[in-house]
Amino acid sequence: MQWRSIVLGLLFLRLALSCVLWLAFGLGPSWGFNFPINFNFNLHKIELLKDGDAASPRTNTWSQKTYGSHNDPGKTCSKVGENSPKKSYLSFFEDGRDEYDRKYSSFPDTLKTEMRLLAKDMFYFGYDNYMKYAFPEDELNPIDCQGRGPDVLNPSNININDVLGNYSLTLIDTLDTLLILGNVSEFHKAVKLVIDTVSFDKDSTVQVFEANIRILGSLISAHILLTDPHHPFGDVSLEDYDNELLHMAHDLAVRLLPAFENTDTGIPYPRVNLMKGVPPDSVNETCTAGAGSLLVEFGILSRLIGDSTFEWVARRAVRALWSLRSNETGLLGNVVNIQTGQWVSKQSGLGAGMDSFYEYLLKSYILFGEKEDYRMFSAAYESIQIHLRRGREACNEGEGDPPLYVNVNMFSGQIMNTWIDSLQAFFPGLQ
């Protein structure tokens, strides 16, 4: 618990610092001085928030105040065309290419091969050590090199318990990677191990979303890989395979279903106990991504076993979320109450809490061809471009600030902050 105090301490320190600077430099409403502030990112955020104009969705800048003249070295978007007609701000330096640009602006084939081998090594390092030190537990704790499962002593430790369900998570999560790396024998071994040792009849309270993407998704994809008549990875069929992985996926999905009951909106509870259903003291709040990223797996499961229930509940959740979007901006918020349909967090963005909602709309359309999914995706995408995207048109050239997707209030479209979290990195893949 020590790290938690440290994080909280740092957070308070940061807040306190911001407050002091705020007061000292007169950014509060009734303070007169006007310092030309150009050194603290927090302050710029405050300035942006204050400045209705800069925060208007149609303004093409997000960092005008932050950077003033573009004398800052670029830290993103490193690739610059050498003979691009307009000067990018990277060209203020040396020959127009800073160290990062020289290093990362291209990705030659030899480097790709090298990286591929490194990725493979890294995978085997993780997999072999998990099997050696941690299996059958959920994951390998890299600090003490021991297996780790749910934190039974502290049920509120959701960082751990949302994901680790005491079901050999890493082994299941690994199945398709083994095949993609071409290791058919190890894939077969792992499949048998899953069939022989994993059970979902566990007194574990897990997040529906995590169990879906990691466990349900892995079981279904491994099942499809084993039985696909087109043999995309060669003939990898297993002699006495009798759809066990599909039965396991079905068993798990049935255990997740209680999350979709007793909710007034149809949006599921975020967590469920695999043995006992939704715990009596469950929170009624869920994030948009958590509730809206189930349709791919639930939909395929329904089609494989011929029971439409799973697709139906997942689709109902997506529709319910969709119906709660702002009719001004078309945007959804981050956290919603599943009983009242009220938005608990009105922050809209592309990162944590929302990311895979968009991803699943498009993937569902690609998989199932339902026009409804594409219509929702297109409308969401348009709202994103109108309200979240700031900065110039092109990434590496042209006038104005480098482009950025910011976080805004879903109803007003006003900037709430300019944070980017790692989860936002999925977006170029979707585009």
Ligand SMILES: *[C@@H]1O[C@H](CO)[C@@H](O)[C@H](O)[C@H]1NC(C)=O
């Ligand atoms: C995991 O499941 C096994 C078998 O059901 C049980 O004996 C064990 O106590 C569980 N461990 C945790 C950490 O929940």
Ligand SMILES: *[C@@H]1O[C@H](CO)[C@@H](O)[C@H](O)[C@H]1NC(C)=O
């Ligand atoms: C497959 O994986 C196992 C376990 O990591 C390893 O011992 C074996 O060498 C791998 N085979 C291939 C062909 O990579």
Ligand SMILES: *[C@@H]1O[C@H](CO)[C@@H](O)[C@H](O)[C@H]1NC(C)=O
């Ligand atoms: C969740 O909502 C239900 C139904 O409105 C209510 O009975 C329950 O007390 C709520 N739970 C919490 C933790 O607020």
Ligand SMILES: *[C@@H]1O[C@H](CO)[C@@H](O)[C@H](O)[C@H]1NC(C)=O
């Ligand atoms: C938006 O929706 C609210 C509530 O459903 C409604 O009262 C309002 O008139 C709508 N506004 C517009 C511009 O359609």
